[in-house]
Amino acid sequence: MTTKFEVNGKQVSVDVEPRLTLADCLRHELRLTGTHIGCEHGVCGACTVLVDGEAVRSCLILAVQAEGSKITTVEGLSSDADLSPLQKSFRKHHALQCGFCTPGFITTAHALLTEEPDCDADRVREVLSGNICRCTGYIGIVEAVLDARAAYKK
């Protein structure tokens, strides 16, 4: 089936089997390999992308369901020039080690801080509980997200 959607500001059209998940479509059809696949059953959060601004698990959505949506991946939240304030904060607080879960945390935290720039530590932890990191123990990640709030306040 042909399906069309927008990824990181660019219109794309892909011809896919209905059974292809959005995660696999992004990674293997569109070669956006920053979105990672960690469980394929909606638990680990590594594949989190933004669909119309909302954080969702791309392993639980079919590519054909994304028809007409605006998708943002970690690549879309990044620039060549410099790290974003959120990314800088992750680096400063050593909020990543192996880096595999990191794109999912960046996309999730970006959605959270965009919607709720005043969120407190409990809310940050509650939202991030849908993403699994095996390296850091989350301490640095929570600090990083809290520290990045200022950059999202209008």
Place this chain on the structure above:
Amino acid sequence: MKLPPFEYACPATINEAVALLAGHGGEAKPLAGGQSLMPMMAFRIAQPSLLVDLRKLPGLKEIKIGADGVRLGALVRWRDILDDKRLDAAHPLLKEAISHVAHYQIRNRGTVGGSCAHADPASEMPGIAQTCEATFSVIGKAGARTIKAADFFQGALTTALKPDEIVTEIHLPAWPAQRRYGFQEFARRRGDFAMAGIALYYDVEGGKAANAHIGVFGVGDCQRRLPKAEAALNGHTVDDALAVKVGEAAAAEVEPQEDIHASSAYRRALTGTLAERALKAAAAR
């Protein structure tokens, strides 16, 4: 863990959707948020031949609040409930229960209709539907009908829905402003399916509890009301001693299963503890 092959359709009308389901002899499945169905397909536990995506169907995404209660369109998502300030007064029990559902990303996709049609015994929404005597509006090739929650849920992953039927709306009866309620669940981790959960409410008449509704989820093969615990509550003044009694009644009337997360005896005790605590919380509101 790639999905098994299937056909996909995304109809624009309910009639079309029903026709597609009916045309596939029980092998087709409606797709709402997909947050339960997709993992089952990834494990190849479910292998439908056709997925009928409901996302374009009109009129299923609204939360209507009126004198007769709350009407949730089948495609209302968890986040829509949590974001809706009107529900703080119109159905605070629903709102509190839904705050326990899964995680942030799941709540952006998962729907009330999908959850109820999936009927996981540990899900919150079917628990609320049972506790609050919700009515399901469904539509199929034989036309529209309504099903009471008590008839809708028939066991683990089993409902009264026919293969060609889809849920269109869940109606929760009106919620009086003075109603007392409590909600308690306990899971190994936040966002996991609960090892046990209790939703309850009652009205106060002449200083005593009346119209008690106590529902349990995560215990046994189906969400259900607990009539003996309700009887222990009705007609009494709610205090700590009564809460203990109601908890004991609740613990006595469940049939808890054993699994890798909890033993049967523990689950029974947990049911009682949560009922007791939910009642204390209700009284303290």
Place this chain on the structure above:
Amino acid sequence: MKNTFIGQPMERREDMRFLRGRGEYVDDVAMPGLLYAVILRSSVAHGRLISIDASAALKVPGVHSVITAADMPGGPPIVPMRLQPLPEFKPFEQPVIAHDKVRYVGEPIAVVLASSVAIGEDALEAIAVEIEDLPAVADWQTAAKNKSVLFEKPGTNRSLVFQARKGDADAAFANAPYVRREHLRTGRHYGLTMEPRGVMATWDDAAGKLTVYGAAKVPFFNRRILSAQIKLPVESIEMIENDVGGGYGARGEFYPEDFLIPFAARHVRRPVKWIEDRRETLMAMNHAREEECDLEVACARDGTILAIRGEVHTDMGAYMRTNGAVGARNVSQFMAGPYRVPHVKIDSSLWMTNKTPVGTYRGPGRFEANFFLERMIDMIAADLGIDRIDFRRKNLITSAEQPYPIAHVQPTDARDEYDSGEYSETLERALKEIDWPKLSKLQGKLIDGKYHGLGVVCFIEGGGAGPKESARIEVNKDGTLSVYMGTSSVGQGVETVFAQIAADALEVPVERIHHVYHGSTAYVSDGYGAYHSRSTVMGGSAVLDATNNFMATLRQAAGKRLGCAESNVALDIDKVTGGGRSMELSEFAELTAEGAFLNKKHTYSYGAHVAHITVDARLGRIEIVDYVVVQDVGRAVNPLTVKGQVLGSLVQGLGGAVLEDLKYDENGQFLTGSLADYLLPTATDFPNLRCVVLDDYPSPINPLGVKGAGEGGIIAAGGCMANAVANALQSFGAQPLQLPLTPTYIWELVQAGQKQAAE
């Protein structure tokens, strides 16, 4: 310029790519003409493999071929052991694919090659496998009966007994005024990585060259295994390390797939990629930990430990894998922990069962030993009427006793000694950090429906395994420098750490170290890898040697070109000076020198954990109010990453203490095949954690003074949490003797206490 990059909490250079989604993990590597491998795994725990019929699968459109043991002339090769490769273990090693029997749910039976993973999975359902069921051995007790044996030839399910000995424990027990004996057990865990494993192999027929992507941890060693199995010289095999999404001991060992995929690529003369999915990784990657013991401790009345004695039983799963013996070995050698124990006698049995085979997981055997002994110490101190902290103070090894000899282990003849440290200092610091005197009033108190408890334990962490590590420095065309390492990255931040060490040694700004290359077999002549908390110890010391050799080589080359004595040549950032003249370093492009560090001793960092928790006795729910780890790491090269190691491993340890357990039923059926069943810690589980990293006692056995520090957080978490739970529930007389501390288990302890009180 005199640098002090070592000791600075420097932000990591790796982060620049990971944060922008630009890491390149093995599944991110694209290759034209790829076939995708999907593995058919046994659904039977124990049985005789009668037949495999793949004819229907071969008819599925998109399926290229199906590989089984029958395709391997001479039968499937065996995966040899990397560590403790004793002859006793030989009969229990794993063939790369099942050929006569299946011995665990998840054992590879066939490999499907298809044009997509989805099609390969479709084809799995079309393969008919006939297996004659045999009685399953689902725990070590059943194994010990030897009624159903996994391997007919040896005829026993016990592959070995490790014997740890020091002094004469039996004599000490015979004369001891006080002895306590307990039976304790730990759950079955594993080093679950967020990136499942992956192997991609390409075969160049013309050049006779095999290239294997997805190597991790020990690429050089794995190349030697593969070379012998596939009968190619090592020079014809290149192992490429991509970014690696976590290791923890489990990732990067040689698994069956590390043969099957390269074999498949050569067999069909096409590139082949296999990416493990989550369901299969739970039953294919090494399990760990499931150990049970009867432990006795003999003490003087004043609390002096006289001796320990015991029997440990490890549920090994179905095969002896590459590093499978480490946990059972370590638990025997390190049962005494950081304490002065003159007499030790531990027998550690390795039992083969019909479960996924065991390997190492961060702190192998150490997590278990720490839980076993530290749990007993609290009970013993109470028996003797001694404060449990004073008990520990009395028995901790002092710096005056270093190097302190520990039990030696047979049949490996492993003799070892601790290197340096005043162990009580970390304990005192931890008590101060958490304000123990103030909190001690809360012990066992019920406040707002929750019982408060304090836990305290001390630990020792081994690191820095030899025998060797290599490093090489090279001048780039633009005059910057690159460092090439024989060690690997599993995500720890070695690129940053080695750049710090190299920049300090060369006295150049750290930015001049353009890149640190690691892991792949083409970079240095010989490499060892990332295990046993050794990368910084061994690799860092090798970097120092390489910088020395590099400067000598540079002086020689520059002396000639500058026309000055070698001793007058100096490196000044991007210039080479001498005799009043100066050249650009870039003019020496490709100048390179390798160095190595050889060492047979181990480093021992150490520390203490203290915890303040609450327990809701009715829910069986534990919450951490405050938790402090103090660890002396000898010397912290990068305090930021050391803290990351401590806190990250701590949360893994807390997972093992409270959540994680791989379960089987009595038929050997695997019950925890998803992440909804095997519960990993999430951000809401353990919020209040702190750590203090000390570097007061450098290691005397390497030039940097560093000690391995990747495991201290995990080792003591089980013991500390169990002690805290016992402390909180003292009014019920609760003594947790097993992990994990599940709500059901805690509730049962409370019920038992209430029942006993009522009687």
